[in-house]
Amino acid sequence: MGEKAGPSSDHSGGLGLEPVPRVHLPICDCTSVQRDLSFILFSVPSSPHLTPIPRKRTIYKSVCLSLALLVAVTVFQRSLTPSQFLQEPPPPTLGLQKAQKPSGHRLNPDNFWKNPKDVVTPAPTFSQGPQAWDVTTINCSANINLTHQPWFQGLEPHFQQFLFYRHCRYFPILLNHPEKCNGDVYLLVVVKSIITQHDRREAIRQTWGREQESAGRGRGAVRTLFLLGTASKQEERAHYQQLLAYEDRIYGDILQWDFLDSFFNLTLKEIHFLKWLDIYCPNVRFIFKGDDDVFVHPTNLLEFLADRRPQEDLFVGDVLQHARPIRRKDNKYYIPGVLYSQASYPPYAGGGGFLMAGGLARRLHHACDTLELYPIDDVFLGMCLEVLGVRPTAHEGFKTFGISRNRNSRMNKEPCFFRSMLVVHKLLPTELLAMWGLVHGNLTCSRKLQVL
Template sequence: MDHLFRRKRLGLLKPLLSLSLVFASFLMIHKLKLAEKDGLGVKHARDADWCGSGCFSFKKGDVKSAVGSSEAPVLHKELDAQRVLNGTPASWDAQVLNCSEDASVKNQDWFRRLDPRFHQFVLHRHCRYFPMLINHPEKCADGDVHLLMVVKSVIEQHDRREAVRKTWGKEQTIDGKKIKTLFLLGSPTTGKDTKNLQKLIEYEDRIYGDILQWDFMDTFFNLTLKEVNFLKWFGIYCSGVQFIFKGDDDVFVNTHNLLELIGFRVEERKDADLFVGDTISKAIPIRNRQSKYYIPKELYDKPYPPYVGGGGFLMSSSLARRLFVVSEAQELYPIDDVFLGMCLQKLRLAPQMHPGFRTFGITRRRVSPMNSEPCFYKNLIVVHKLSAAELLRMWSVVRREDLVCAQRTSV
C-alpha cells in the first residue's frame, strides 16, 4: 500500500517545491486569517508537537482535538452499555501503527501476474485502522444532531472546503433539525512539503473545528481507508446522529431537498435501511489499463454488486453501524464506493436509486447547457461535479427569491 513507502525527492526539485509551497502557504494563511477576523473564531489551541506522516509507523497516539487530550463525553448511558456489548471502544484506539507487508502473498502465482501498480495495495490491505492526527470527539456531544455532512477532501483543496462551508456544508439548524459537518483527510502524498501542509491544515482546523485526519497517505487506493476509519469513528463518537450524507468536496447539494427526502422516508417508516444515491447496477470491473478505475483480473474477476456513486449518498445511522460490523470482515478493495456495495451485499441489502442524485452531472456531456441551468439544481439533491467558484455561483443563484422555474424540471 502506497502509504508505507515514500520516495526521496530529487535534489533540484526540492527547493522549487518548497518555494512554491511557501508562496501558496502565505496566500492560504492570509485567507484563513480573514475568515478568522470575520467571526468564525479560533477553536481551542492544539498541542504544538507534530510528527510528519513519514514517522507514523512508530508514532505514539498524540491526537489533536478541540477538547485537548480529554476523551469525548459519553452521550448516553445506554450508548456506553451498547459499546461494551458490541466491543466498540470508548475512544479511538489505533494509537500506534506498525504494519508490515504480508510477505506470504508474494509466493502466490496470481500475485506474480498482478499489475505492479497494485502490489503495495495487496501487500498492505490488512492495514485497516490508523492513528488520528486531528480528531473532534465533541462534534456530536450534545446528542441532538439530525444530519451529519461528511465530506471527503485532501489537504490542498482548501478552496473547495471553503466553498462547502459557505453553502451546503454550513453548520446550522433548519426547522429544528441540527446539521453538522466534517471533512475527512489523510496525510499529504509523496513529493509534497508535508510539514508545511500539515501546519496549514492544523491552522485551518483551529478556525473551523471540522476536520478529521488520519495518518495514511491521501491516494486514490486509500479512499477505502476513509470509509472504514470513518465508520469506526462514527460508532465511537457519533452514534446518536440520525442520518449521514457522505460525499465529495466538488458536489452541489440542495440541503432543503435532502432534508425533505429524509422526512418522506421517516414518514413512510423506510429509514432504518436507508442507503440512497445514484445507483450503479450490473457493472463489471474496468479492464482498460489507462482508466483511473482499472482493476486487473487477478484482483477481482466477477460482476460488481449494486453500489452508489461515491460523489454523494445518504444513509441512516442504523445502517452505518451495521456496515461497520460487516466491513471488518470484508477484504479492502481499491474502489471505495464498490467496497461499500460489497458490504451492503453482505447485509443482503441493495442501495436505493433516486433520480435526484446526479453523481455524473446532469448530463455526461460537460459542455451541455443543462449542466449550468439553475432550475435543475433547484429540483435535484446532488450534482457532481463543480469547481469551488461554480458551487458558490450556483448556490447564490438557486437561492434567489426571484428565480422562477415554470414547472418542475426533469431530464
C-alpha cells in the same frame, strides 16, 4: 428428586432443610427417671460399706437417662433458627457473588432443587466497541509473502503496493472532533477531501456545508465534517500539515488519520469514518456523505428526509446496477481479474454523494470489517451492503455523473435543474459558488422538476 416430602411441623422457611425425625420413646416413669438422674448426678457414696445397687436396675436407669438427654437436645435444636447454625462467615466466593448482584438470572430458593437445565439463563451479550479511538501507533509491515506468488509479479506497481498493505485496516487519528456529535444531531454532513484542496473546503463551508442548529420541524442540528489523510508527497507533508492544523483551529471540522491520501486509500476513509461514527455518534439520525466537488441542495435533502425514520435501512443515491469491472489498464477504475473475478459488482451508489440512516451506518461498520479491502470505495460499500442484505435505493435527485452524462450539455450549467436536485457532481469551487448564488437568488424557472 425422589418422593415428595409430607407435611411436617418444622418451620424451615422453604430453605431445603431436612425435617427432624420423630423419636419414639419407651414409656417409663418420668418421676422415677428424674429421681434417679438426681441421684446419679448429685449423690456420692459416703461409705464403701453402702449396699450396691443391683446391676439390672443400673442398666435400666442408664437407658432412661440417655433417652431423656436425647429428647432434651432435640428440643433445644428445634428451638433454634437455621441461620443460627452458620457460626462462620460465608466463603469469599459467596460474598463476592452477593456483592456483584448479577442482573441476569437470580437464584430463587424455590428453584434451588430444580435441574440446572430447566433454569432459564440470560441471553448472551455482545461486547461493546471501544469508547475512544483505540489505534495509537502504526504497526503494519508489507506482506512480502505475496512476492512469491506468480500472479503477483504481473500486476502494476500501484496494485502491488495496495496488496502489500491490504491487511492494514486502521491507523492513528491526528485530528479529532467528537464534540460534533454532542447534543441532538439530525444530519451529519461528511465530505471526503484531501489536504491540498483547501479552496474546495472553504467553498463548501460558505454554501451547502454551512452548519445549522436546527433542521426545522423540531429536528436536531446539522453538522459538517471533512475527512482527510496526510499529504502523499513526503517533501510537502510537514508544510501542508501545519496549514491544515491552522485551518482546523479556525473551523474545528476536520477528521484526519495517519495514512496517505491516494485514490486506493479512499476505501480507508470509508472504514475509518464508519468506525469513528460507531464510537462517537451513536445517536445521529442521518448521514450525508459526498465528495468535495459536488453541489448539494440542503433544503431538498431535509425535505426528502422529513418522512424517513432513522431505523430504516435507508441508503439512497445514484445507484449502479450490474456494473462490470473495467479490465482496460488505461482506465482509472481498472481492476485485474486476480483481484475480482466475478462478472459484475453488487448494486452500489456512486461515491459522489449518498444518504444513509444512522443505524444502518453503524451496522455497515461491522459488515465492512468482515471483508477484505477493495480499491474502489463506492464498490466496496456496495459489497458491505450485500453482506447485510440491504439494496441501495436509486433516486433521480442524485446526479453523481452530472445532470447529463454529456459533459458539454447545457443542462449541466442550468441553475433551474440544480434547484430541483439533491446532489450534482461535479463542480470546481468557483462554479460551486456561482451556482449557489444563482439557485438561491431571484431565479425564475418555467417549471420545477418534481424529484422528491
